[in-house]
Amino acid sequence: MRVILLGPQRRPTVDAVARYHTLGVSGPVAVVTAGWQEREPDDAELIRLLGGRAVNLALYRRWLDVQDRDPGYFAAERLLAETLAELQDLYLLRLDYALRAVYALQRRSGGFAAEALDVAMAAVRELDAAHLRRVNGARLEFIQRWPPHDRPVIAEHRAEVSALLAGASAVVIAGGHVGVLAGVLHLFNVGAALPSTAGGPLVAAWSAGAMALTDRIVLFHDRAPQGPGHPEVYASGLSVVRDAVLLPHARARLLLDDAPRMAVFARRFGPARCILLESGTRIEIGGAGWPPGVRVIGEDGHVTALETALEAS
Amino acid sequence: MTAPSEPKGRGAGWTPLSPPNPPQERETSDEGPPPQAARPAGWRLEAPRRRTESTVSEPRGAGAGAAPVSRKLAINRLRDRRPLDAAAVDRFLARYEVPIVEGARCTFLYRGEADEVFLIHRIFGLPDHLPLRRLHGTDLWHVVLELPEGSRVEYQLEVAFADGRRERVNDPLNPRLAHSPVGSSSVCYASGHVIPDWTFPDPEARPGSLTDLVVPSRALRRDCPVTLYRPARFRRTARYPLLIVHDGGDYLGFADAKTVLDNLIHRLDVAELVAAFVYPGDRLAEYANSAAHARFLTAELLPRLEAELPLAGTPSGRCLMGCSFGAVAALSTAYRHPEVYGSLLLQSGSFVFTDIGHDHGGGPPFEPVVRFVNRYRAAPRRVADRLFVSCGVYEPLIVPNRSMVPVFEAAGMAVRYVEARDGHSWENWRDRLRDGLSWIFPGPQKFFYE
Numbered sequence: 001m002r003v004i005l006l007g008p009q010r011r012p013t014v015d016a017v018a019r020y021h022t023l024g025v026s027g028p029v030a031v032v033t034a035g036w037q038e039r040e041p042d043d044a045e046l047i048r049l050l051g052g053r054a055v056n057l058a059l060y061r062r063w064l065d066v067q068d069r070d071p072g073y074f075a076a077e078r079l080l081a082e083t084l085a086e087l088q089d090l091y092l093l094r095l096d097y098a099l100r101a102v103y104a105l106q107r108r109s110g111g112f113a114a115e116a117l118d119v120a121m122a123a124v125r126e127l128d129a130a131h132l133r134r135v136n137g138a139r140l141e142f143i144q145r146w147p148p149h150d151r152p153v154i155a156e157h158r159a160e161v162s163a164l165l166a167g168a169s170a171v172v173i174a175g176g177h178v179g180v181l182a183g184v185l186h187l188f189n190v191g192a193a194l195p196s197t198a199g200g201p202l203v204a205a206w207s208a209g210a211m212a213l214t215d216r217i218v219l220f221h222d223r224a225p226q227g228p229g230h231p232e233v234y235a236s237g238l239s240v241v242r243d244a245v246l247l248p249h250a251r252a253r254l255l256l257d258d259a260p261r262m263a264v265f266a267r268r269f270g271p272a273r274c275i276l277l278e279s280g281t282r283i284e285i286g287g288a289g290w291p292p293g294v295r296v297i298g299e300d301g302h303v304t305a306l307e308t309a310l311e312a313s
Numbered sequence: 314m315t316a317p318s319e320p321k322g323r324g325a326g327w328t329p330l331s332p333p334n335p336p337q338e339r340e341t342s343d344e345g346p347p348p349q350a351a352r353p354a355g356w357r358l359e360a361p362r363r364r365t366e367s368t369v370s371e372p373r374g375a376g377a378g379a380a381p382v383s384r385k386l387a388i389n390r391l392r393d394r395r396p397l398d399a400a401a402v403d404r405f406l407a408r409y410e411v412p413i414v415e416g417a418r419c420t421f422l423y424r425g426e427a428d429e430v431f432l433i434h435r436i437f438g439l440p441d442h443l444p445l446r447r448l449h450g451t452d453l454w455h456v457v458l459e460l461p462e463g464s465r466v467e468y469q470l471e472v473a474f475a476d477g478r479r480e481r482v483n484d485p486l487n488p489r490l491a492h493s494p495v496g497s498s499s500v501c502y503a504s505g506h507v508i509p510d511w512t513f514p515d516p517e518a519r520p521g522s523l524t525d526l527v528v529p530s531r532a533l534r535r536d537c538p539v540t541l542y543r544p545a546r547f548r549r550t551a552r553y554p555l556l557i558v559h560d561g562g563d564y565l566g567f568a569d570a571k572t573v574l575d576n577l578i579h580r581l582d583v584a585e586l587v588a589a590f591v592y593p594g595d596r597l598a599e600y601a602n603s604a605a606h607a608r609f610l611t612a613e614l615l616p617r618l619e620a621e622l623p624l625a626g627t628p629s630g631r632c633l634m635g636c637s638f639g640a641v642a643a644l645s646t647a648y649r650h651p652e653v654y655g656s657l658l659l660q661s662g663s664f665v666f667t668d669i670g671h672d673h674g675g676g677p678p679f680e681p682v683v684r685f686v687n688r689y690r691a692a693p694r695r696v697a698d699r700l701f702v703s704c705g706v707y708e709p710l711i712v713p714n715r716s717m718v719p720v721f722e723a724a725g726m727a728v729r730y731v732e733a734r735d736g737h738s739w740e741n742w743r744d745r746l747r748d749g750l751s752w753i754f755p756g757p758q759k760f761f762y763e
Contacts, residue, residue, distance in 0.1 A: 008763060038546065067550060074550070082552075089629070175763045207762040219759040225582045225751040229759060248762040 001194060003213065003240060006206035007281030008248055014172060014204055015049035017282065021202045022169040030168035034059035034184045035176020035208045046174065054172070057164055059184035062157040066187070070153045073146055080142045084135060088232070091131040095230050098124045099264070106260055124268055128233045132216060135235055139186075148187060158189050165193040175207025175248065178219070182212045182237050191238040203240065207248040210277060214246055215239040218269065222255040231265060241285065243272040247297075250276040256303060263301030276303065387413050388420045388455050392448060402453050411486035412501045417461065419501055421445065421468070422486055423454040429473040430454040433481065434466055435736045436707045442471070460503035464734040465741070466707065467491050467498040493567055493739055503734075509744055511576040512569055518579035519545030523571060528617060532608035535594055539614065541622075542571060542588035544578050549623050553587045554630040554754050556658075557610060559600065559639030561590020568743035577747055581756040587622055589614065593639075597678045600635070600642035602685035607646040611653055628655035629698065632753050636660035636742045637710075641682050647696035648689065656699045656753040660742045664713040666690055686713075693724035701749040702730045708737040 004017055018029055031047065031054045033040045040060040047054045067074040102124055105117040148154045165171065171194065173181070185191065194203060203213065211217050214237045222228040247254065255261055266274050273290065274297040275283070283294055290306055298304045391397070391405050406424065413420040423430045423445055430445040445454035460466060471481045483490060484499035491500045502508075521544045528537045540561055544553070564570040570590070577583035591614070593599050599606040610633070619626050631654045633643035640662030647654045665675050666686040673683045700721050704714035711732070718730045731748050735741035 078552075175761075177757065177760050178762055179757075179760045208760075211762060221759045224755065224758055225747050226755055227752075232759075 001240070002202045003285045004202065004204040005210045005213075005241070005246065005275075005277060005281070005283040005285065006204060007277045007279045008175065008207050010279055012049055013280065013282060014046075014206065015051075017204050018050050018170055018172060018202075021204075025169040027167045027169040029054040030165055030171045031056045032059055032171065032173040032181070032185070032190070032209065033176070034063070035174055035178065035181035035212075036060070037177055037180055046172075050172065055164060055168070057161055057188075057190075059161070059188055059190070060180065062161070062188060063180075063184050066151075066153050066157065070151055073151050073154070076142070076146050080138065083138055087131070087134055087138065088234070091127070091134075092230065092232060094127055095124070095232065098127055099230050102264055103261070106264065121264070121267055128268070132233050132236065135233075139235075148189075154187065161188045161190065162193045165190070170202035170204065173203070173205035173209030173212065175209050178208035178211050178217060179234065181208050182217060182235055185212055185238055191240065194238075194240065207277065210241075210248065211246045212237045213240040214244055215242045216245065216269075216272070218245045220247065221253050222261075223253060228255060231268075244290075245269045245272050245274045246277055247274060248277040251278060256297075259301030261301065262297050262303075263299060266297045266299050266301065270299065273306075386415055386418060386420060386457065388422075388448070388457070391453075397448070397450055399451070402448075402451050405453075406486065411484065414502070414504050416504055417459050418457050419460050419503060420455055420457050421470075421484070421501070423470050423472065423484070424452055424486065425454075425472070426452055426474075427454070427472045428475050431471040431473075432456055432458070432468055433471050434468040436466060437709045437711060438707075445470075460501070461734055462503065462505040463507070464501075464503035464707070465506050465736070465738075466501045466503070467736055467738055468501060469498050491738060491740055494563055500740075506734075508740075509747065511580065511582075511747060512573060512743055513576075514572050515576050515579065518575045520575050521545050521571065521578070522547070523565075528609075528614055530609045530613050532605045532613060533594060533599065534605075537594075537609065537614070538592050540565065540590040540592075541618075542574060542586075542590065544585040544587070545575070546585075551585070552623055552625045552630075554584060554632070555615075555618060555622075555624050556586050556588040556632050556634055556750075556754070557614070558588055558590045559633075559635030559642050560593065560596075560637075562592050563739065564636075564742075565590055567739035568746070570743075570746070573743060573746050574750075577750060578756065581758040581761060582747055583750045583756045584754040586754055587618075587624060589618060596638060600638040601678065601681040602641060602645040603681075604649065606642055607649040610646050611650045615653070628653060630655065632656040632658055633697075634658035634660075634749075635662075637663050637737065638682070640664070641685070644689075644696065645685055648685075648694070651694065651696045654697050656701070657697050658701045658749045658753055659703070660745060660749070661704050661708060661710050661737050662702070662714060662717070663710060664717045665710075666713060666716075686717075690717075690720055693720050695725045697726060699727045699753060700729070701752055702728060703742075703745040703749060704732055705735040705737060705741045706732050707735060710737065 002021065004021070006013060006017065022029065029050045031043060031050070033043050033046065033056060036042065037060055040056070040058065043056050098120070102117065102120045105113060105120050149158070205213055217234045217237050218231050219234045220229070220231040250256060276295040276297070278295070284291065292306055294306045295303055296306060387405070387409060391401065394401050402424065406422070411422050413422070421432050432443040432445060433441060434443070435441070443456050443458065445456040447454050468484070469481050470484055471479060473479045483497060487499045489500045489502070490497045521542050524541050524543070526539050526541060528539055530537045558564050558570065570588070574583070574588060578585055591610070615631070618624060624630065633646055633654050634657070635641070635643040640659035641664065643657050643659060644662065647657055663679070663682055664686050665673050665679050665683050667673050667683060673679055675683065702714060702718060702721070704711050718728055721728045729752050731745060733741055733745060735744070
């Protein structure tokens with residue numbers, strides 16, 4: 001599977017990417033705009049850019065349909081959402097103290113400060129990992145109790161989505177609300193359908209769409225009105241892209257000039273690469289891994305471009 | 314002892330600039346919206362009509378009247394002019410907006426025949442009557458005040474005439490007014506003051522709705538009007554946090570609360586929420602640590618709202634908000650029901666207390682407040698998880714508010730405290746709403762990557 005990660009599409013590049021990579025390949029481009037939520041159908045501009053031969057998978061509409069036609073499942077899903085929200089809240093509470101310790105130790109020097117910093121950093125990494133395990137565990141438990149494939153309405157939509165993907169030359173996933181996007185991609189089993197996409201599947205995604213392809217979705221916003229928030233592990237995405245934390249709008253959303261803070265960011269999520277997805281970014285992931293020139297946050301906290309190709313899953 | 318309105322007897326924080334005397338510490342608001350700031354346009358492949366990034370506020374109000382800064386103040390250049398006659402003053406006043414803001418220095422002016430003219434303001438720490446001086450040979454009076462960057466000051470002029478009359482008026486040369494339930498006053502926006510753009514109606518923001526209902530209250534022995542705010546795209550299938558707002562009519566009327574909520578929700582700064590704007594009856598009684606008021610909110614209003622609306626129904630999804638006496642009402646309600654409300658948003662709380670003796674300077678309406686705050690300070694207790702506290706540095710209540718922060722923290726509550734170079738006014742409270750609401754009910758910005 002070829003995966004192309006794009007930066008935000010204020011100045012669109014997805015049209016050129018889709019045109020180039022689907023040249024000579026028949027079948028429409030499957031489009032996901034579920035991250036736009038209730039504005040999912042406002043896709044005319046995108047469809048036009050894709051040459052008019054695109055079909056929207058309408059995953060958000062399908063999710064609303066499930067809510068309407070399967071109230072039992074919807075009620076259970078809402079309870080799951082409340083559980084996950086509480087888990088996230090408790091995780092953030094612990095993370096706040098853990099990261100404050102890291103930042104405080106980072107300002108120390110000499111003696112055992114470096115060792116203490118390593119230990120504090122390890123505690124944060126373990127906290128992140130434990131949270132992801134807990135969240136995935138809660139989701140798995142939910143799936144076991146409410147198997148989606150046993151729900152007729154969901155099964156019906158899954159079949160339709162699978163059929164659309166089977167005939168598609170490429171899949172384009174737009175940005176938006178990464179939580180909603182990841183949720184509907186999982187619900188309608190898009191990940192399982194991707195490898196069977198016809199014609200040597202191309203997946204092009206930007207912003208939240210790209211984040212939803214990773215194995216670990218990290219939320220971040222250093223410029224929120226309530227002040228910088230701690231980057232937080234949210235959930236697992238489709239795991240099409242592994243060992244990467246994708247950072248759309250990095251310049252606008254992160255305090256990139258705060259090297260110590262960024263150093264913690266990079267060390268915390270290593271060995272995964274913290275990859276900037278800025279406007280104009282286009283990263284093609286193939287067998288050779290991350291291509292040279294990809295901009296990442298280095299362990300020193302500075303943004304740097306990869307000089308040689310690094311292996312990516 | 315912490316005095317609420319020093320210097321003693323001045324009562325700057327408690328009396329209005331305009332007669333008649335108000336029911337305590339209720340001040341002023343804005344003069345109305347200036348024109349909309351231009352918004353960036355451009356093609357984008359992202360969800361339309363909803364922004365994910367905060368925008369930079371455009372300076373307005375303050376900057377509009379700022380004069381170019383030179384070494385010599387405009388008023389001094391006028392003084393040197395010859396001939397310095399009425400025509401010269403006419404030209405001078407036609408050229409400048411008043412007060413004339415030149416860097417940190419603001420020149421206040423009055424034109425007319427008088428014996429004396431005073432600038433009456435509310436800046437805690439400065440003499441509240443500042444005399445204006447007559448420019449020799451003219452009927453133009455002036456005084457220069459240094460105001461720190463970003464300040465906002467409400468004021469009036471007191472004019473003493475030869476026949477003994479004294480008149481207190483808004484500045485006839487300054488069209489900018491702040492309004493409140495007790496009248497209006499003039500406003501000086503110092504250099505660098507910014508009126509946040511999210512306080513003005515945004516045509517891109519989908520409007521929420523307001524509906525009125527009446528909640529019969531046995532606790533208060535009256536029918537209590539409540540105005541409900543529902544966000545745009547309100548859905549029965551969702552679960553919303555609830556914000557209960559004291560002095561609801563004033564927040565809606567003088568702090569543009571609906572516009573602010575519409576905009577902050579639209580910008581994803583604040584979560585979609587339901588707000589209940591409540592109205593006081595006998596405000597000084599109901600808001601000064603009243604058991605009946607606390608019972609009304611907690612045992613009558615809250616159960617009804619949670620039964621009829623899709624609300625979160627958990628402490629973390631409930632916030633009590635209020636300013637001045639309304640903040641006391643919020644705190645004392647949570648004090649009486651410590652497991653019910655997860656957050657409090659307290660603006661310029663009238664948290665007057667005494668460390669020794671009984672002279673708190675607030676007058677009889679403050680007696681129950683002082684008793685409550687003294688009791689709380691003696692034995693602080695956790696009444697909520699999170700407290701947002703804000704206060705203007707130019708209001709006398711800055712001292713008690715600063716004093717309460719460590720007390721709240723010591724009780725084990727997460728406190729975010731914000732000060733502004735502003736006074737006890739509705740514009741101040743309005744302009745702090747994003748800080749407070751985005752902290753208490755943060756919007757989903759962190760989820761959006763367009």
